[in-house]
Amino acid sequence: MGRSNSLCFPPEFPRAPEGLAAGRALSPGAELASRVTAYDPRADAALIASAYDVASEAHAPQRRDDGQPYIVHPLAVAEILAGYRLDTGSIITALLHDTVEDTPLKLGDVEARFGKEVARLVDGVTKLTRLELQSERTKQAENFRKLVLAMSEDIRVLLIKLADRLHNMRTISGMPQPERRRKQARETLEIYAPLAERIGMDALKTELETLSFREMNAEAWQTIAARLTYLRGQGADLIAEIETDLRRVLGDAGVTVVDIQGREKSPYSIWLKMQKKNVAFEQLSDIMAFRIIVPDKGDCYAALGAIHSAYRVVPGRFKDWISTPKTNGYQSLHTGVTVPERRNAKIEVQIRTKEMHDIAENGVAAHWSYKQGAPDARDQRRYPWVRDLLEILENAAEPQEFLEHTKLELHRDRVFCFTPKGDLIELPRGATPVDFAYEVHSQVGDTTVGAKVNGKIVPLRHALENGDQVEIITARGGTPNPGWERFVVTGKARARIRRVNHARQRSEQREEGRSAIAKAFRAAGLDFSEKLAEPAIKPLKQADFEAMCVAVATGNLSPRDVLHTAVPELRSAARGADPLPLARPRGRLGAGPTLMPGKAERPSAAKRDAAMGVKGLVTGMAVSFAGCCHPLPGDRILGIVTTGRGVTIHRQDCHGLQAFAATPERFIDVDWDYEGATKGSH
Incomplete structure (x- = not known):
């Protein structure tokens, strides 16, 4: 306890929106309402102020771990969302997001005072409360499942949840128990930072990663931060000098520049690069990145040509996300070059328009800069990966399985492949044609029998690469091979394969068990029917007839158990007889x-x-x-x-x-x- 959050970032490091400044002239609720109406004149200032009053009263007896009044937290969450220019419903929900979970206030009270939309959003971000007897892992999985269902209906649920998590991470030093801090940081790094990336909120994702990394690996964070500080001192204004060089190069080529932003990469991304390449900090050469903002798309390509003409290109670093945007809407040109006159520094360059930059930094939140209110069906279709999570949820047998498959889905680098018709399919790195098939459609995945990549037949375990064109060969009536589960990498594919094979196995077990029970009845001289066996279901503690058949097939019950329980008068007659078969x-x-x-x-x-x-x-x-x-x-x-x-x-x-x-x-x-x-x- 007691570490200062002011040390979290190098001076140039981007942060998500801050809260309001200290020393308010107005009441907190009124000042927040004033801030919202400044960017959205249609906002209901009185309703926002009223929501603050309700939250403040409900949380009045509570204190946070650092001793501050609890209302500080929901107010900060609302202020973060106001920084993203979100709508009135989102701001009010942020103020009330913990009331139903932690205070006597009921969801019906919220609906009566603030309407169905706010009540639905509050319910979406409220954790499940009836999980006292469950393990921590099960609670986490159940709550995440509830979040996914809610955000599939309204993506603002995720925005509110991310702002909530961001403020909790910014104030994590006030949490006295180290294990609780590490648990929260790990969950943030594994789930919430990747979710922020999926909706294109890069600044928020980067801050979540850095705060989590500092908590989970403080020594590595301090070492990298110290090295960055040292290099800034040694290199004087190297970033500023390269910015000047880039402006000159672009100006000489006649390219109009709106802005150039130079920065060091985050400590967490540097650490990941060190781990991936297995090198020391001193061996890294590309820790600086520059964003060039130009007026329009044509200028992006003109700027790229000018930079490639002036500097030596680093092979394999060029990516065109403008002609082929990412699924979260991200667009930019990426390249890597060496700057000889600046100690042969290797730099990453991103070139984009102002609109592209807003989407790259703020993702889905940028949508609310010009649209207010609840998202419509068209808005929800912007996030196909949410549908992928819903498919994983549908196919997963247990909450923990869903959570693990979701982590697989979220926490990998991506590759971008194409169907024969040219449709873009985004997959985790290491994905196979089977993963590709399930990404197209679950039925395509189930009936896959082969694949062609770039026109050539490949094994189904073949690892796909960026730009591959993939053709899936299917057969009517095909079913997934259980062995596929060993090499697929997407949670969506793994959950579907497991579900289909489990259903098939259960069907076979049901028939095998039913056959064994029928033979037992016929051996006793009885005409078998399911109705005749049903009296055994409850005494044998089975859910239904199918479950009883499966229990017989797996050896947990014998057909004789079923026969003698269903027809008790046969029990004494059967004493001393040979045992009937287990199926x-x-x-x-x-x-x-x-x-x-x-x-x-x-x-x-x-x-x-x-x-x-x-x-x-x-x-x-x-x-x-x-x-x-x-x-x-x-x-x-x-x-x-x-x-x-x-x-x-x-x-x-x-x-x-x-x-x-x-x-x-x-x-x-x-x-x-x-x-x-x-x-x-x-």
Whole structure:
């Protein structure tokens, strides 16, 4: 406790909007309302001031960890959003965002006073409260799931949540418990900073990353910050000198310049580069970046030509995000050059228009510079990645699984590929054609059987690169291979593959369990029906008939349990009888056996006494019966192929089969030849 937040950033470092200055002449609510009406004359100043009064009264008994009145926090969140010029509904929600969660105020009270729109937004940013018995990890996952659902309806929910997290990170030094600070910083770095990047709010993302990095790795942060300070001292005004050089080069080429902004890269981005390249700070050569703002798109390309003519280009650094914008709306030209007269400094150069720059820095929030009120359907379509998160949510079986898959989706560098029609598909670096297929549509992913990249057939685990054109080959009726889960990288693909295969496996288990239960009933002389078995569901603590079948198929229940529970009068008659079979999917050639303990329904006495053959063998193949388990007609059996000895028949519940587990190709499906025995054909 007690570290100063003023040390967080080098002097040039960009920050998200600050709050209002100290020493207010008006009341806080009135001053906030005045600030909002200055950029939005339609804003309801009285309603904003009223929201402040309601929040102030509701939070009056509360204090923050640093001892300040709690109202300081919601006011700061509202001021951050006002810095982004957000609408009245967002500002009021920011003021009230913790009231329903932390005070006696109810959501109905908010709706009655401020309307349905504000109540819906407040509900979207309110954490779930009925999770006391859940683990911290489950609580985090459940609350994030609620946030995703809310922001899929209204992206302003995410803006408010990000402003909330930004102020909490700016004041994290007031939190006395180190473990709580680290937990909050880790969550910010893993979830909220990537979310800010996805909606194009670069300044906010960078500040969240830097604050989190300082908390999680204070030593590395201090070292990098100290090195940057030292280099500024040694290099005098190197950034200013290069800015002057760039203005001269562009002026000589006749390019109009609106502004040039030079800056050092953030400590966190420098640290990531050091980790990725496995180099020391002194070995990095590109820690400076320059943004050149020009009047229009044509000037962007003219400026690029002038810079490439004046300086040596760093290979592999050019990217054109103007002709192919990112999915969050980001547009800019990127290049890297070496400046010989400035100690051969390598610099990154970004060239964009003023409008492009506003979107690059403030992303979705820039939209509210000219639009007020709730977003419409067209606004929501600007964020296709939110739909991806919803698909992950739909396919994930558990909240924790959803959270992990979402982290995969958010926290990777991106590659940009194209469909044969030229549509842009954005994916995490390392993505495969299977990831690409699921990004196009879940049904395309499910039925994928092959892929072409740039016209050539490639393996489905092939890693895609920027600019690849990908064609997916599908087959009607195809299903995802369970093995795909081992190499796909998107949470969307992984969750879908897991869900489809789980559903398929459950369907197979249901049929296998139902078949075993039916055999048990028929062996007892009863005509089987689901209705006849239903009385066993509750006593056996099963949710429904399907769950009971799956329990039988997986060995958690036996068919006899179901039979005797559903028809209790059979229990005494069955004492001393052979156990009925547990269901197991039968072994398949090349896949190894799945064992079936117990015995199957016995044939009649006449069949049992007959000379019994085995079917499923190649004609003329030698056959013998294992002495370890002594299989008899009526036992469930399988065969083991032994070179020079033919096939040895074992019971499927024989413990001796474990010795052959490493060579599943030796297992073959066989069964007793009852029909052949009846005909005397053995």
